[in-house]
Amino acid sequence: MDKVKPKKHLGQHFLTDLGIAEKIAKALTGHRGVNQVLEIGPGMGVLTDYLLKGTWDLYLVDIDAESIAYLHQKYPALSEKIIEADFLNHDFGKIIEGNYAIAGNFPYNISSQIFFKVLQDRNKVMEVVCMLQKEVAERLASPKGNKTYGILSVMLQAFYDIEYLFTVPPGVFNPPPKVNSGVIRLTRNEVDKLNCDEKLFFRVIKQGFSTRRKTLRNALKSMGLSEELKNDPVFDERAEQLGVEEFINLTNKIQESWNK
Incomplete structure (x- = not known):
């Protein structure tokens, strides 16, 4: 051969x-x-x-x-x-x-x-x-x-x-x-389904890391965040500072603010 x-x-x-x-x-x-x-x-x-x-x-x-x-x-x-x-x-x-x-x-x-x-x-x-x-x-x-x-x-x-x-x-x-x-x-792992909207979860991650030096408040600006939500301390963080659970919580917060 x-x-x-x-x-x-x-x-x-x-x-x-x-x-x-x-x-x-x-x-x-x-x-x-x-x-x-x-x-x-x-x-x-x-x-x-x-x-x-x-x-x-x-x-x-x-x-x-x-x-x-x-x-x-x-x-x-x-x-x-x-x-x-x-x-x-x-x-x-x-x-x-x-x-x-x-x-x-x-x-x-x-x-x-x-x-x-x-x-x-x-x-x-x-x-x-x-x-x-x-x-x-x-x-x-x-x-x-x-x-x-x-x-x-x-x-x-x-x-x-x-x-x-x-x-x-x-x-x-x-x-x-x-x-x-x-x-x-x-x-x-044991996770069959995330405790959030999975499509939105992936979107938040991609958007958050798109300008990784910026805080999430600036990186996620295009997602139509309410003024009330922008005051949440999580938006002072950068994407690289959040783990999986924190991204799940963030996704749920964004979803809830849209549904108001």
Whole structure:
């Protein structure tokens, strides 16, 4: 089998360190009894080899036709579970019945979009173990009050517990990226539905962080806040100072003021 060449336009950096691949595979816990795993961007199967050593019911998805051909040759037993598709535009609910976990070395250029898709599918995706740019990994796991804490941090932490596991240096990839990578684990929490209007919750977060240096009073000005509401002390804060519960409370306050 000829080796697959990493493609720059797909953001491919193939992991070459087997020890790190094994650590990533072992970080999957099977949260909530899940045994189905979808690996995103398996490339030449370095992580796949270790996932197959577990008892997982494994599915592979890759957008790269060359990788797909290689994977079919390497893993003939997986055949129908090797899917040539763009993860971002594919409905895996039609392929994988029930809940599942996600694993992978995510392409840097679409990692945030992958997590927005995970949020959409949060009632099926019970766990995610992945490697991505260290800066992004730290941001997702960051607590409130931290400069790296942002929109995706709050949105994901509303539904997942997030742990930063370990850092990976550039030299273990082909080609080496210009930055360090980080491995994180997301495990689905017990929240089925937020105690507020979820659409408004997401809107408040996005608007609040759109000008993160401003107080919420200024950042949320376009949301038509009443004068009475503007005097609430929460509007003296900046978005990065609020955790999930505080954003839920803020969303409810805005909703109530509109309904008056």
